[in-house]
Amino acid sequence: MDPKRRFxxxxxxxxxxxxxxxxxxxxxxxxxxxxxxxxKRLVLGTAVTSTAILVLIPLVFLLWSSVWSxxxxxxxxxxxxxxxxxxxxxxxxDVVGLLSNSxxxxxxxxxxxxxxxxxxxxxxxxxxxxTKGAMELVLISPYAVPSYIYAIMYIATYGPDNGLVMTxxxxxxxxxxxxxxxxxxWGIVFIVGLNAVTTFYLLxxxxxxxxxxxxxxxxxxxxxxxxxxxxSISFPLIxxxxxxxxxxxxxxxLGEFSVVxxxxxxxxxxxxxxxxxxxxTLRAPPQYGEAAALxxxxxxxxxxxxxxxxxxxxxxxxxxxxxxxxxxPRTWDLGKWRWPIAGxxxxxxxxxxxxxxxxxxxxxxxxxxxxxxxxSAFTLEHFVRTFTDSRLRDAFANSILVSVGGATxxxxxxxxxxxxxxxxxxxxxxxxxxxxxSPLAVPGIIMGTGLIFTALWVGKLHSLVDIYGxxxxxxxxxxxxxxxxxxxxxxxxxxQIHSALEESAxxxxxxxxxxxxxxxxxxxxxxxxxxxxxxxxxIFQLLTIxxxxxTTGTEVLPVTLFNLWTKDANIELVSAxxxxxxxxxxLVLLLFRAQGITFYRIEGK
Amino acid sequence: MSDSGTPQLDVRxxxxxxxxxxxxxxxxxxxxxxxxxxxxxxxxxxxxxILRCIAGVETPDTGHIEIAGNCVFDEGINAAPExxxxxxxxxxxxxxxxxxxxxxxxxxxxxxxxxxxxxxxEKRVEDILELVEIGELKDAxxxxxxxxxxxxxxxxxxxxxxxxxxxxxxxxxNLDRELRTNMRYQLQKLQHELGISMLYVTHDQEEAFYLxxxxxxxxxxxxxxxxDPADLFQRPGSSFTREFVGQWNRFEGExxxxxxxxxxxxxxxxxxxxxxxxxTGDPESPAIHCFLRPxxxxxxxxxxxxxxxxxxxxxxxAEGLLGEHYEVTVKLDxxxxxVVVHSDQYHEFERGEEVAIRLGPGAMKVYDRSK
Numbered sequence: 001m002d003p004k005r006r007f008x009x010x011x012x013x014x015x016x017x018x019x020x021x022x023x024x025x026x027x028x029x030x031x032x033x034x035x036x037x038x039x040k041r042l043v044l045g046t047a048v049t050s051t052a053i054l055v056l057i058p059l060v061f062l063l064w065s066s067v068w069s070x071x072x073x074x075x076x077x078x079x080x081x082x083x084x085x086x087x088x089x090x091x092x093x094d095v096v097g098l099l100s101n102s103x104x105x106x107x108x109x110x111x112x113x114x115x116x117x118x119x120x121x122x123x124x125x126x127x128x129x130x131t132k133g134a135m136e137l138v139l140i141s142p143y144a145v146p147s148y149i150y151a152i153m154y155i156a157t158y159g160p161d162n163g164l165v166m167t168x169x170x171x172x173x174x175x176x177x178x179x180x181x182x183x184x185x186w187g188i189v190f191i192v193g194l195n196a197v198t199t200f201y202l203l204x205x206x207x208x209x210x211x212x213x214x215x216x217x218x219x220x221x222x223x224x225x226x227x228x229x230x231x232s233i234s235f236p237l238i239x240x241x242x243x244x245x246x247x248x249x250x251x252x253x254l255g256e257f258s259v260v261x262x263x264x265x266x267x268x269x270x271x272x273x274x275x276x277x278x279x280x281t282l283r284a285p286p287q288y289g290e291a292a293a294l295x296x297x298x299x300x301x302x303x304x305x306x307x308x309x310x311x312x313x314x315x316x317x318x319x320x321x322x323x324x325x326x327x328x329p330r331t332w333d334l335g336k337w338r339w340p341i342a343g344x345x346x347x348x349x350x351x352x353x354x355x356x357x358x359x360x361x362x363x364x365x366x367x368x369x370x371x372x373x374x375x376s377a378f379t380l381e382h383f384v385r386t387f388t389d390s391r392l393r394d395a396f397a398n399s400i401l402v403s404v405g406g407a408t409x410x411x412x413x414x415x416x417x418x419x420x421x422x423x424x425x426x427x428x429x430x431x432x433x434x435x436x437x438s439p440l441a442v443p444g445i446i447m448g449t450g451l452i453f454t455a456l457w458v459g460k461l462h463s464l465v466d467i468y469g470x471x472x473x474x475x476x477x478x479x480x481x482x483x484x485x486x487x488x489x490x491x492x493x494x495x496q497i498h499s500a501l502e503e504s505a506x507x508x509x510x511x512x513x514x515x516x517x518x519x520x521x522x523x524x525x526x527x528x529x530x531x532x533x534x535x536x537x538x539i540f541q542l543l544t545i546x547x548x549x550x551t552t553g554t555e556v557l558p559v560t561l562f563n564l565w566t567k568d569a570n571i572e573l574v575s576a577x578x579x580x581x582x583x584x585x586x587l588v589l590l591l592f593r594a595q596g597i598t599f600y601r602i603e604g605k
Numbered sequence: 606m607s608d609s610g611t612p613q614l615d616v617r618x619x620x621x622x623x624x625x626x627x628x629x630x631x632x633x634x635x636x637x638x639x640x641x642x643x644x645x646x647x648x649x650x651x652x653x654x655i656l657r658c659i660a661g662v663e664t665p666d667t668g669h670i671e672i673a674g675n676c677v678f679d680e681g682i683n684a685a686p687e688x689x690x691x692x693x694x695x696x697x698x699x700x701x702x703x704x705x706x707x708x709x710x711x712x713x714x715x716x717x718x719x720x721x722x723x724x725x726x727e728k729r730v731e732d733i734l735e736l737v738e739i740g741e742l743k744d745a746x747x748x749x750x751x752x753x754x755x756x757x758x759x760x761x762x763x764x765x766x767x768x769x770x771x772x773x774x775x776x777x778x779n780l781d782r783e784l785r786t787n788m789r790y791q792l793q794k795l796q797h798e799l800g801i802s803m804l805y806v807t808h809d810q811e812e813a814f815y816l817x818x819x820x821x822x823x824x825x826x827x828x829x830x831x832x833d834p835a836d837l838f839q840r841p842g843s844s845f846t847r848e849f850v851g852q853w854n855r856f857e858g859e860x861x862x863x864x865x866x867x868x869x870x871x872x873x874x875x876x877x878x879x880x881x882x883x884x885t886g887d888p889e890s891p892a893i894h895c896f897l898r899p900x901x902x903x904x905x906x907x908x909x910x911x912x913x914x915x916x917x918x919x920x921x922x923a924e925g926l927l928g929e930h931y932e933v934t935v936k937l938d939x940x941x942x943x944v945v946v947h948s949d950q951y952h953e954f955e956r957g958e959e960v961a962i963r964l965g966p967g968a969m970k971v972y973d974r975s976k
């Protein structure tokens with residue numbers, strides 16, 4: 001909007017009051033403020049209540065279904081502890097095995113992500129490593145690739161049977177079988193870990209960037225070498241950031257589904273998420289009650305971790321107060337090690353990231369893939385099918401609907417909720433903030449399970465709210481799982497907008513709605529765009545919620561891709577779809593980037 | 606200047622560019638044993654860059670740096686910061702927030718070269734904390750410290766390993782006025798007790814003249830003037846220093862040849878060149894700056910009969926008490942220049958009032974404008 005007009009609107013409200021008699025103006029203002037507060041209450045109340053309902057209801061129905069003898073939606077059942085007995089006492093599931101596998105995956109994932117993510121973060125932010133701009137771009141680009149595609153890429157490249165590199169290695173060394181087994185638990189951990197490197201990097205690099213370079217310099221001036229400075233100054237200083245990145249990665253690891261489902265299938269390696277998924281969607285009849293009972297023990301563990309995470313991140317603020325910001329980023333000279341280190345890092349990036357993508361594209365170009373490049377088998381048939389197959393087209397259309405709708409609703413919800421927690425005096429603020437963070441403790445597969453139960457129960461009330469088997473349930477679930485991260489982004493931005501700007505608008509007579517529209521939203525436009533973009537990309541890639549809640553006709557692209565692999569093992573077609581998928585995501589990322597919108601923030605040059 | 610031969614610090618022909626900007630232009634100076642040298646200049650003049658080059662956290666383009674007789678920078682030589690044996694206090698103190706005061710201060714003992722045996726670390730830290738008067742804060746976490754306490758901690762940390770040279774980067778600029786005066790005194794006392802060579806960077810002339818044995822005045826990456834604080838304060842050799850040091854009225858003017866007698870023509874009137882205090886004025890380059898100290902001007906409501914002084918009339922545009930004196934700004938009727946006058950007495954002038962100012966030409970200092 002034209003700034004002159006905007007200011008004019010403000011002034012009009014002000015001058016109409018000045019023009020009137022003063023007692024009138026006072027009277028006017030009192031009755032006005034009642035109306036304004038109603039507006040404000042209505043808008044914020046709706047948003048906050050929706051958020052609360054969304055995060056709580058699936059858990060309530062999950063709990064209910066776990067103590068109900070009938071199926072969800074079957075009112076003839078009765079309260080029972082049978083499901084718990086069956087799961088934890090009679091051994092319907094190998095709970096100990098599942099738990100130890102989940103923890104193994106989570107620890108491995110966090111450890112690998114930390115080694116690579118933190119190493120890259122320090123080298124890229126705090127040293128004069130050559131080619132670091134390009135390196136960072138390559139490091140961040142896996143953000144465009146969901147983990148199930150990662151797994152498929154790795155099968156094509158390093159898989160023991162037809163992986164390009166593995167077959168070449170096996171033949172070159174004259175071995176009977178591949179030297180490394182991608183489908184083993186270690187292979188799985190390695191891949192989920194690599195997939196989390198980008199996130200770890202993005203969570204820790206800002207802390208290093210914000211660290212006052214003088215703190216490192218003063219250490220070296222007073223006698224500590226570069227290595228000692230890193231050890232006793234740099235890392236301890238960003239320890240809070242490292243710690244919260246570790247916890248976030250660990251939590252993700254506990255709920256990890258897609259990589260385990262794809263790679264663990266051969267040897268029957270199962271974690272919580274895959275077991276719950278199998279119990280609900282693969283068994284006939286589905287083991288709803290037992291799946292619910294099993295889910296709750298994992299939720300209990302993650303809830304404790306999330307509570308702890310809150311405690312740690314709350315303390316972080318006080319930790320960081322002494323550090324002030326350096327004027328310009330100063331970096332350390334790696335001296336003669338610059339190029340060898342850069343070379344080593346590029347090798348890592350190529351082996352774990354660039355090569356697998358290239359191989360996947362290559363596989364997609366073969367009519368049938370046998371683990372060797374075969375020019376005579378080159379074809380575009382899989383790409384043609386990707387674009388012409390009606391099932392894929394429908395899935396693509398569903399994906400667009402769900403992600404655009406989810407991004408739009410989600411952004412509105414999250415922005416208003418963040419406004420409520422940061423800008424009002426309501427006594428429910430604390431509770432709402434806690435609720436908006438709580439989905440962190442519920443892995444996607446379990447949230448999906450809770451949603452099915454909710455839909456089955458609520459659908460019995462009226463056909464209008466019967467969302468089972470519709471795209472709505474997928475969209476709602478997708479919003480819920482991203483509420484924690486997106487509300488953190490929103491809160492972080494609202495805090496930066498000075499409340500005096502808003503207050504002055506209201507002093508000049510703007511109503512609350514006007515004030516939000518004229519002052520807050522324009523200032524907040526960029527954040528809104530970033531949030532929308534973040535949700536769009538992430539909902540588009542999300543597998544866990546759709547895989548639990550889809551039915552025939554509501555498949556989204558990730559579901560179709562997953563099913564094509566797990567049911568048909570058609571690696572050529574899956575590779576072609578994945579290539580297009582990644583291409584599209586990158587295109588969207590670049591489009592937004594050209595508009596100046598990115599959801600990671602890297603300063604520097 | 607040092608009488609023991611080799612200087613503690615020897616900087617020769619230091620130059621450094623940031624992109625197109627020349628931040629250090631052929632800078633050379635020395636610091637003798639136990640000497641305090643202040644680098645004085647406005648912000649952005651390159652003084653902090655010199656300090657950083659000496660500490661080794663910035664690399665000059667060319668030049669030569671020697672600390673206690675050891676070359677730490679020259680062509681092909683660039684010693685790592687940890688090998689240079691200096692101590693440094695940053696402007697923002699750079700106290701490590703994750704360590705306690707003790708852990709901050711003991712750090713150089715653990716890592717740098719010195720003669721203190723490990724068993725005496727704790728005693729040594731305690732002694733130095735006593736010296737900077739924060740002995741009771743030994744176990745306090747760094748996040749609990751006030752600005753002044755952080756400053757003292759930073760000072761203790763930079764001194765504990767008895768460095769060859771202490772570098773201070775505007776160490777007092779973040780403190781409030783009272784604390785600054787106190788710390789200035791403390792620093793001087795400390796230097797006398799420990800006998801250490803210091804390079805002190807500041808934009809505050811009071812600090813520089815109070816603490817330093819020698820002052821180097823910097824401008825745009827160059828040292829424009831160097832010398833004894835008293836000389837620099839009373840009669841500096843350049844117009845830039847004159848303006849930078851103390852509060853002075855400055856007027857533009859020129860030297861004109863009038864009937865084979867040189868006269869100074871300025872906003873204040875015309876005076877024979879022989880009657881003013883001519884510092885660097887030269888008829889060959891006629892553009893000059895005339896400086897007049899506010900306290901050298903008298904002010905009153907009526908004309909004086911003293912013919913030796915020049916009397917000018919003007920209007921009061923601002924007035925008020927400023928620290929120890931009463932300050933009046935007078936806009937001259939002729940030429941319209943503003944003149945600031947300091948008076949020991951409290952006058953109740955009102956804005957718009959007509960007043961007379963009186964000055965003796967001998968108080969006027971004339972500098973060549975181009976130098």
